[in-house]
Amino acid sequence: MTKEWKDVLGDRIPSDVADDIDVFENQMQLRKAGKLDEKVFAELRLRRGAYGQRYDNGKRHDGFATRDIPFPRRGLTKGPETEFDAPGMQRIKIPFGKLTAEQLEVLADCAEEYSNGILHITTRQDVQLHFVDIEDTPDMHRRLASVGITTREACGNSVRNVTGCPYAGICRHEAFDISPYADAETRFLLGHRDVQDFGRKFKIAYSGCEADALGCGRAAMHDLGFVAAVRKTDSGDERGFRVVVGGGLGPVPHVAKELYSFLPVSQMLPVSQAIARVYARLGEKRNRNKARIKFLVAQLGIEEFRRLVDAEREILEPDVRWEAFIASTERAPEYLAAPVTATDVGPAPGFEEWARTNIYNPRQPEFVAVLVNLPLGDLTSRQARKLADIVRTYTADSLRTTVDQNLLIRWIHRRDLHAVYNALYDAKLSLNGANTIADVTSCPGTDTCKLGIASSRGLGAELRERLNERRAQHDPIIKDVHIRVSGCPNSCGLHHIGDIGFYGSSRNVGTYKVPHFQVILGGSLENNAANYGLAIGAVPSKRAPETVDRLLGFYAAERTDGESFRGWVTRVGKKNIKGRLEDLMTVPSHDEDPRFYVDWHDAREYSIGDIGIGECAGEVVSLTQFSLATAESKAFDASLIVDDAGANDDEIQRAAQLAYGAMVTAAQGLIKTRDADIKADPSLVFETFKTQFVDSGLFMDRFVGAGQWQYFQNAHEARGTVRDRDEARRRVEEAQLFIEATHACYARLAGARA
């Protein structure tokens, strides 16, 4: 009789967790038997981290046409328009990035047996496996649970992985080690009844220091952020946090607002619970585009939100875990008592260059920490096992995933450094250049993501290769420039906080579609990632590397002493920079250079999902494209104003009007496909657009339309006015997204005519 993982691991999995996995396995059987609704099952699997993946609707464009994928059980679904047999992505939570050697080995086994032998580290310190069969997930979850890893609430509308500074405990700048607090938060909120009724996901981050110079905490871009602080009191130092709420990237980024300047650690868990309850009660549920907590905070204002949280905190039923979890924050040392190496054997080749970029000197001088630079966040199962050996041999199990898609081995005795490097070298994990310009961050994009518009990993790989080759030629300050690439506006690649950011978009050129990337300038990691960049225009995907080259060339030639890339962008101005990139925004005709019509690391002619290639490039099309270009120009001008720290109230209002005008112009452009003489009167355009494109459903597809229409409505109802700079900045982002949606709609119309 064959024993299954369930039988073998039974006593190694907590009974409640084992029961939970059994229930999920039963739900899967019910779904297969048609006894559980597909929507219900979709949410159930999402809450266990089992995500959809590109082409899981059973259709794929092969470069010539969209074709059905003949899955064996075609029609059996695991969610709306999601084929049951289609492989999916499994997201695995790694709270504050902390991994043990044993956990890494089990992850490696799962990657080999259920995926393709690749472990992918995300920008939120998770591990993701791709091409996973849903029917393998219960056993995978059991194997992970047997070593203390959960996938519960890794996706879905709940509390996602709690991230934390990977340098916590060794950082030279931290107020204190946030690890035990991030751990307490994770345990307290996992499966908590008050986090089960959110309209959207909820992301929490812990940072150890205010400046966050390494960009490792990033509290300001999270739904809820905790920044460690110490307050002097009569009885000594008191630990606490500056608490920020309502941040987030995504299509419309918000910088989190300060909820409390200092919250004692004893209040951390009850306040988190109170925030969750306020969000669950008052947050948007129907319109998912407005459902993140950032919209609630913006709508209420931070003062009112604080009042509500304080009131909720007062009426919370006391919970012994508030104190118990915080009281149990002491942890075993992560270092060995003595070095392992008796005599230094000397380093393998490449040590000096590697040491310049991959070593972190902690505040404990007898130790070092080393970054394992993973190309695009990927490592193989075999590498993972070798890494587990290194971690086990030279530390007391001290490994973290980082928010830059790398790994950090901490608490290495200095005397062991050469031995560790040599072991990494043998494992082909000694790639230098960690956290330099060549260490490009990228989301999965069109490789595997259902929402991807352009190949972010393809571009990321291309940039890595080119920049690695030339990195030695760059002066040190250029090495510190960070490039971040997302496949769509949702910002999983964190393009808003890159010195140079890109996000995928699509443009029509004649009868073809061409992959593009919007160029984002002006973001940075400083101050817990509180500075977001703005788009200056889209370049064809194939011109993105040249765009980077040119930007770096300008920066190298024009920067003043010690001036950061962001400082240079601010001083020179985006308008000036855009003007010098405009020739790169053009696309040669298909006959001239067909390579522009194929995305990076792909061989198919570019397409977005099932949208057909339009052939009608007549007069009306030209008018539409002209209007869309004008709209983009207005949105860009608006972005320049809101980006100017010295802009006064009148100028901010002008920016808002420009953004509103951009939406009107884009809408007018679409109307021109039917009425070339449509006047520019905003009310006429608004009403006509509503009737012809919204009420008719033409503007909407599965992914875009409804939210963008809401942006236009809001701007129109306010007649373009805004309350403050923050709202103006959002209006500009919304205008850009509305324009993107009009491009998409136009492409669909062109396809339908073909």
Place this chain on the structure above:
Amino acid sequence: MSENLERVCAKVYAAEPGIPDSDFVPVFHDWIRRRVIGGVLLDVADYTHVPDGPGVALVGHEFTYSLDRSDGRFGLLVQRRRSTGANTEASIAATLSTLLTAAERLETHRTLKGVIKFDRSVIRIESNDRRRAANNAQGVDLLRAASEAAVRQSFPNAATRVQLVDEDPRNRLALSVSIE
């Protein structure tokens, strides 16, 4: 032995092809479009940025095909992804058959002629299911017997010599089958 091992991998080796790995991307896209090989073919995955990784992979429903260097040598690796109720020998035989067909298709693809030639005298056969065949003596017994029988189906008159490749119990159980 009652274990039914269905998740197996098989690999044939070749000299380094002398072309960029990225040149295999259009080949696999072409296979999907023209359904060059049987089964349900899903997508092409590019892992060429990972050292000693799966390289360029053609992901299918039943099998995944990788131009693989995970054991440090270039070759074509076929991974059987699904359970169908077959016994161990039949699962290995089906994987071998698929591997040999895919190898032939690659060698004769119009853009790869003369570029790649697989050595069919050595085949690596792996268990990809640690529950049923881990890298231990019991697993070796199961995989060795089934592998020898399965290889005889593809190479009826050949003598075989089987060696355990890797004794690290954490790594996949892998046998090297020499066909003489």
